[in-house]
Amino acid sequence: MSYGEALVALSDPTRRAIVEALRDEPQPVGVLAGRFPISRPAISQHLRVLSDAGLVAADRAGTRRIYRLSPEGIGALRRYLDTLWDDALQAYAREAHALTEGDPDA
Amino acid sequence: MSYGEALVALSDPTRRAIVEALRDEPQPVGVLAGRFPISRPAISQHLRVLSDAGLVAADRAGTRRIYRLSPEGIGALRRYLDTLWDDALQAYAREAHALTEGDPDA
């Protein structure tokens, strides 16, 4: 049950933008920082949060660290939402049934 | 593209707990507030955020408001994560391919 960290990580718009940037291709921190109006350390801190949530991962290439999307955290979040989706549909179905049938409890 | 609001809404642990409580069955605000160690107005504020994100919806029953899960926001978030999942798998496949083949670019 680690989807909580992933949700916190993706709640920040800057971190979502970082994820969006990594959708195209893996990128080192410096290049990534160049795409945003904030400092490089701030990007590093965001990458730390995203990494802890299992949403991104880094591959070392000399002194550089190439970050890429990681299926780990994304998959966990996806599985959680799938079950939540099922429950939401059941609630919706009961609602529709109650309205058409006029049956308040069963 | 309203999954941003949903992510912000679900980033709070109390709001996630409210969603979990609503998975069992729709509940009025008062009953819902009884399950948490915070005040009732705080619950109302959380429900407001969840409602704006399309994660929950309310049905009026007299002076009560019965809240339930709503497929709207959950579905939007699910669709976004599906596409992100695909891109993450592609990145992972390229990574594995590069390692086994030793081909750094193509």
Added chain:
DNA sequence: CTGGAATGTAAGCCCTGACTTACGGTAAGT
């Protein structure tokens, strides 16, 4: 129509977290 129950809203406090600058550490180049 008056009383009370159930809920949303307003104003204010306080703490978490996002950002900055400064610094430390590691790897490549000469």
Added chain:
DNA sequence: ACTTACCGTAAGTCAGGGCTTACATTCCAG
């Protein structure tokens, strides 16, 4: 070995959001 590039970490600042109390609103009961 020295320098330079690239990156993570530490400490401090400041705005945003979650919580509370107080108030406004709506609906049913009598």
